Amino acid sequence: MKREFKKIMMTMLLVTASAAPALAAENYVKEGVNGTANITVTLTGVKDVTGNIQAGLYNSANGYNKGGTVRGARVDVVADTVIITYSDLPDGDYAIKLFHDVDGDGKMNANLFGMPTEPFAFSNNAVGKMGPAKWKDAKFTVSGGETAHAMKLN
């Protein structure tokens, strides 16, 4: 998972032109994945109001497992609830992996045993057993218009 987020981060650095400064957010949009649906994630459970949330959106089990995002978002944490939006998506199944980059170093920190030491969450608030939550537990269906999705950091 750490590697995937690193990839999102690197991709984001390349597409800063598409960031929306007014929202203090930067977004990554994969070309060729376009539609009319929007997802608005309301993230709660923020313990430290600092750093940012890095959130990857996936539209297939393969992408989810191997780190192929269709959208990436980085949103500064300025309150204990964070709103993350993904726009102009085609209908389909999606899942989100996100973490709170508390120290803002662009990485999901882990201890020497590889256990995450920064808060994270999966869509549907799915929980993994000795690892990330599975695609089948994290996926949700988007069909047109606005989809609201609530998530909570661990």
Add this chain to the structure above:
Amino acid sequence: MSTEFSRRAALQTLAASGAVAAMASTGVNAFAQTSNFDSYAASAKKNPWTLGWRSALAPDLSTPEVKLVSGKIPKGLSGTFYRNGPALFERDGLRVNHWFDGDGMVHAYNLDGGKVSHRGRMVRTGKYLREEKAGRFLVSGLGTKIENPAPITGPDDVNAANTSVLPIGGELLALWEGGSAYRLDDTTLETIGSKTWAPQLKGMPFSAHPKIENDGTVWNFGQDFFNNRMIIYKISPKGKLAGMHLLKNVPGGMIHDFCMTEKHLIFVAPSFRVSQKADTILGMFKWLPNQNQRVIVVEKDNLDNRREYDLPPGFQFHYGNAWEDKSGDIRFSVCVGDNSFVEKGAKALMRGEIFDVTPARLAHVVLRKGGSAKIESILSERATHEFPQFNNRFTGQNSRYLYTVGDQTKIGVGQMSILKHDLKTGNITAHNYGEHSIVEEHLFIPRPGGVREDDGWLIGTSLNLKTKATRLNILNAARLEDGPQAVFELPYALPLGFHGAWKGL
């Protein structure tokens, strides 16, 4: 009519009526066990020993002046005796399956001016606070499977902080072996929060058996038995991280404790190893009776420098002292048994039942510099021997005396004596507290200014089943056979605990 005969008769009757077949087809087990809760409650009505596994009466206990039963506190002994142990076993009608799954309560016995006060507080771990709010157990522990569990994101979500204590850096740490230490105020015992030694060590296990050098430097480990590795910690006398090392290729046997010479750390991976999938951590371990124990010796000054040995199959919780002679041979003492207590005995106790476990025997091991290892002697008598202690001024050096809790009571639960082993002569002296007592760990406290290895006191608790109260005992370590120099009795019984630490005034 014997029980066996009557059961067989009952079975025959059932079989004849076709009831067994009918029950089998509906999935009903004719011999389903009563719940732990009911089984313990029924046993508690008739078996005084069950008091040792009753939850603490309240989450916070305090006795400003503990009643003196006999004797007086010897001159020169003042300070605080801390202890930890599982003390909350039941929530919402459910009683945990395994002794080690009870939430920890830390105790402070303050000895000052010839008087003793007692304070006990449940450690407010994340687990305890969440379960207190929910009114039920939320997470499965070592040996208890909880239905409809709350999500777990790391070992600290199941941290019971129930095994030992370490006074360091002006705080008291409550220790568990699978997760972070918990910081407590060393006077009020109020919980401050979990201990993070360094950002990259956050949430890592910090075992309940740190070893302390004469200058106060602390060594400890945390095991990741799923990935055959451990983290080694070196902590300065003031409580700051002084070093860390990831030790790989450590077989995934349950390592509870270790021992230390002046130059080396010694870890033994027992024959109880992670071998299978299961609902509980304990269930993942399997006793492998033909699997040798693996001994790993690493050099303190160069933790990559290691040598390894095999020892016959076994399992142990605790070690005595360890030292190295001039030829480079390492010797250590260990209370070695098998898996029966951790897998069966500690579960039976929670049901108010007694399981006849294989006794832990006091063994003395030599690791030859040349590469062979063997058990030089093993003491079969007066076993189980457990909770080995010695004069910690001799940690890592050749030491003569070892103190253990031993002599099983006739009822078959717990030990009733504190014993002193003279490793040079093989002599044993002891104080027997009597059949109505279950004796807990006794620490050796050196007499200030004392030189002789056994110049000091033993301090430890015992549960008196006649008075139904916990006692604090102080003995002259040089003359155990004289019995306690002072005995104090709390106005309540505490559940039996595990380990303690002393902080002198």
